[in-house]
Amino acid sequence: MSNRQPPVLEIDNLRVEYPLANGGLFTAVENASLIIQPGEIHALVGESGAGKTTIGNAVMGLLEKPGRIASGSIHIGGKLLDPTSGSADGVVLGRDVGAVFQDPMTSLNPLFTVESQLTETLRTHLKMDRAASRVRALELMKAVGIPEPERRLKAYPHQLSGGQRQRVVIAAALSCDPTLVVADEPTTALDVSVQAQILKLLRDLADNRRIGILLVTHNMGVVAQIADRVTIMHRGKVVESGPTAEVLRHPKAEYAKALIGAVPRIDMRLDRFPVVGEEAKGRAADAREAIRAKAFRADATIDGSEILSVENLCVDYVTSGLIPGSKGHRFRAVDNVSFKVRSGEVFGLVGESGCGKTTIANVVAGLVKPTSGRVLYQGKPVAGEGGIRRVGPLRQAIQMIFQDPYSSLNSRIRIGSILAEPILFYRLAPSRAEAESDVAQLIEAVGLDADSAGRYAHAFSGGQRQRLSIARALGARPRLIVCDEPTSSLDVSVQAQILNLLKDLRDATGLTLLLISHDLAVVRQMCDRIAVMKSGKLVEEAAAEALFQSPQHPYTQELLSLVPTLDRIRGETEVA
Amino acid sequence: MNTLASPNLIMRIGAPISVMLAALLALVIVGCALLAGWLAPYDPTDLSTFELINAEIPPAFTADGDSRFLLGTDNQGRDLLSAMMYGARVSIAIGGGAVLLAASIGVFLGLIAGYFGGRIDALIMRIGDVILSFPTILLALLVSGIARALFPQAGTAEWAPLILICAIAIHEWVQYARTVRAATMVETAKDYVKAVKVIGLPGRRIMLRHILPNVMGPVLVIATINLAAAVLTEATLSFLGVGMPPTYPSLGTLIRIGNEFVFSGIWWIALFPALTLVLLVLAVNVVGDWLRDRFNPKLRVKR
Known part of the structure; x- marks a missing residue:
């Protein structure tokens, strides 16, 4: 890369304080420093709270109020950014620096058409007239690859899909030919197939228009696929920085090694995830053994017999019409799905958002009633045709872990009382004191301190809350746990710990897990057998290894080819 | 400047001075009302102590005043200050009772409507809609009219407060039910409620133990604001003659009695109770508004 042009972004010893x-x-x-040359994509990675978004905001002059640049400098296109006003001489946010945010649902105004949102920037910054700005808007729409751009210009944001919306956001960021684009988690809210398209678009923009892109992300796969250089951050400090292939293949810093090791691999199966930091051992193992001894009941079979059977399941969602009594729109979320789960195995259900996998989880857990078809637990129908009411041991047998650790624990009740709820309700302990010791055991089994019982949910981090959610599910002494995206809102290192915990619990207590996930790498690491879903239908079901080595259905093949992974690193061919 | 680190408790509450003053005023009036039995110079409910010769004496600070009666006497020779203290007690008791009853009914029905949804929800909320289509006063007149027709003793000092509480609460519960229903619907969709459903807890326990504490915030705020409204409704009903009897007057009854004499130059009987009522309602409203803003996360100013 030539150095005749000044770098589009130069951050030197930046320090931001609140x-x-x-x-x-x-x-x-x-003390963060980084340089982005024209046409370069520089990835800024780290876990939540690492300070990566703060850097992005500082560059765009969007630091939230009490926060301030305490020392260091930011140069945009060679011009110094004034640390107090957050703007540089002759550099205008929106014209010279474009911004792409995480959630395309909220970064467009729902009340205006795409055209008016695109032309607004052009008219403000470039003083274009109406006709010229419309022509330019159309060019932009074509540039970001939106089909039927003329028609889409007249559309409102809700009429576009998530991927199209993100393209519009990128088009808006490009509207005034910026030299620098700050993209803060641009694909986190999108499905893999859409993510692949957006990443390709960003790469093309850097290559063809020589735009420098600061890509803030937590996804190592994304970094590997499109970034030229990468900076890894941890607790506000830069721990490692360099060309992508070098950093990802041969990380030097301890933290960087651990972080990269914790990324679930899609290319091979490991026994355990390497984790950042130490895991609870001895006490947790004892507690798990005690739980297993108690949970072992006469009807518990770990012989690989069928424990759950879903037969021809269909679920319709009906939206009610405006006029009472009128038929609303009918939407088939799950369409004739059948599969069987064997005792003691981990069964994975994967698919993109909206494919119906969470609906199936809810039906199995008894939260949603199926429209037709049925669910059998150990041969007994528990949902759908001939379904019997789930009471007593039948209700205890199937428990669930939820996606969002922040809403899955009641914030007004102490952790101890939350965990004691199933124990007291099913009289699993003869006395209140016994129940309390059971709760302490559960908390230890998931690797937390027993004194956590006296605290409220807000005192715990996301990963700890997810551990407590798991403890609550174990409290009812279930045979089958439905895990609905248990790690998708967690950082990779925490994800690795939670997945290890689920594996260990499965091994220690003979549990069966139904794992719902959109992350193919996670599923590969965890599951024995996998079913792939697409728009409500089951397209393929196979043993995990078979599915990843020789996927049969074209949709599965497509999904697998699109996942950004660490083994396909950009620029590695040039290096090697 | 750093209010959080300040050791002063009053500063830490962070309320503006107007709210502080309003809270103080409300405390003084409520305190006087609650301690009326000890603080009041006379017992205004004991008819045997009235002397007609003392009737219509102006307040002590006027030229014709009598130092025995600080705020003067009414047409029966009753000490007005004592009558107001007892009257405020009656008004606050009825207002508070109405709020408690309305909140209990409203929270209960709102929880059921929000948790179960569907037809139960539609039934409860449509009943609420019908009730809200009647003006508060009209409905309260209707209730107390029916009560008086059915029970001859309904107008007595023992029964009138109960009738009044019911008459006011029958209209006010709808607001609680609507608020709690909306909050319950939001909470029911959250994962922690799903989790206890999967555990298999019965609906009663989920509603009372898990959802209720999470929806009580807005209820407390509405209750404060409604307290002022309930006191006013009681006063209006008593003023119209269907509330507390003259032998056991509330603030509203006192205003009604005074109203008959205003044009004969005897202004104090109506003025002082009216002033007390205005100040009490104003103070409670100011505190209630502040509470509402404080507990509404959308209005909370970011640091």
Whole structure:
């Protein structure tokens, strides 16, 4: 790369501080430096709270109020950014720096058409007239690859799909020919197939228009696929920086090694995830053994016999019409799905968002009634045709873990009381004191301290809450746990810990797991057998290894080819 | 400037001075009302202590005043200050009772409607809609009219407060039910409620133990604001003659009695109770508004 042009972005020893209410000072970013040349994609990765978004905001002058640039400098296109006003001489946010945010649902105004949102920037910054700005908007729409651009210009954001909306956001960011685009988690809210398209678009923009892109992300696969250089951050500090292939293949810093190791691999199956930091051992193992001893009942079979059977399941969602009594729109979320889960195995259900996998989880857990078909648990129909009411042991047998650890624990009740709920309700302990010791055991089994019982949910991090959710599900002494995206809202290192925990619990207690996920790598690491879903239908079901080595259905093949992974690193062919 | 680190408790509540003053005023009036039995110079409910010769004495600070009666006397020779203290007690008791009853009914029905949804929800909310289509006063007149026709003793000092509480609550519960229903629907969709459903807890326990504590915030705020409204409704009903009897007057009854004499130059009987009522309602409303803003996360100013 030539150095005749100044770098589009140069950050030197940046330090961002937030004064705290108690008079202290929180340093969000410390001594961060990076340089982006024209046409380069620089990825900024790290776990939540690492300070990567703060850097993005500082570059765009969007630091939230008490936060300030304490020292260091930011140069955009060679011009110094004034740390107090957040703007540089002759550099205009929206014209010279484009922004792409995470959620395409909220970064467009739902009340205006795509055209008016695109032309607004052009008219403000470039002083274009109506006709010229419309021509330019159309060019932009073509540039970002939206089909039927003339028609889409007249559309409102809700009439576009998530991927199209993100393209519009990118088009808006490009509208004034910026030299730098800051993309903050641009594909996190999107499905893999759409993500692949958006990533390709970003790469093309960098290659063809020589735009420098600061890509903030937590996804190592995305980094591997499109970034030229990568900077890894941890607790506000840069721990490693360099060309993508070098950093990902041969990380030097301890944290970088651990972080990259924790990324679930799609190319091979490992026994356990390598984790960042130490895991609870001894006490947790004892507690698990005790739980297993208690949970072992006469009807518990770990012989690989059929435990759950879903037969011809259909679920329709009906939206009610405006006029009472009128038939609304009918939407088939699950269409004639059948599969069987064997005792003691981990069964994976994968698919993109909206494919009906969560609906199936809810039907199995008894939260949603099927329209037709039925679900059998150990031969007894528990949902759908001939379904019997789930009471007693039948209700206990199937428990669930939810996606969002922040809403799955009641914030007004102490953790101990939440966990004691199933134990007391099913009289699994003879006395209240016994129930309390059972709760302590559950908490230890998921690797937390027993004194957590006295605290409320807000005192725990996302990963800890998810551990507590798991403990609650175990409390009812289930045979089958439905895990609905148990790790999708967690950081990779925490994800690795939670997945290891689920594996260990499965091994220690003979549980059966039905794992719902959109992440193929996670499914590969966890599952014995996998079913792939697409728009409500089951397209393929196979043993995990067989599915990944020789996928039969074209949709499965497509999904597998699109996942950004660490083994397909950009630029590696040039290096090697 | 750092209010959080300040050791001063009053500063830590962070309320503006107007709210502080309003809270103080409300405390003084409520305190006087609650302690009327000890603080009041006379017992205004004991008819045997009235002397007609003392009737219509102006307040003590006027030229014709009598130092025995600080705020003067009414047409029966009753000490107005004592009558107001007892009257405020009656008004607050009826207002508070009405709020409690309305909140209990409303929270209960709102929880059921929001949790179960469907037809139960439609039934409860449509009944609420019908009730809301009647003006508060009209409905309360209707209720107390029916009660008086059915039970001859309904107008007595023992029964009138109960009738009044019911008459006011029958209209006010709808607001609680609507708020709680909406909040319950939001909470029911959250994963923690799904989790206890999967555990198999019965609906009663899920509603009372898990959802109720999470929907009580807005209820407390509405209750404060409604307290002022309920006190006013009681006063209006008593003013119209269907509330507390003259032998056991509330603030509204006192205003009604005074109203008959205003044009004969005897202004104090109506003025002082009216002033007390206005100040009490104003103070409670100011505090209630502040509470509402404070507990509404959408209005909470970011640091």
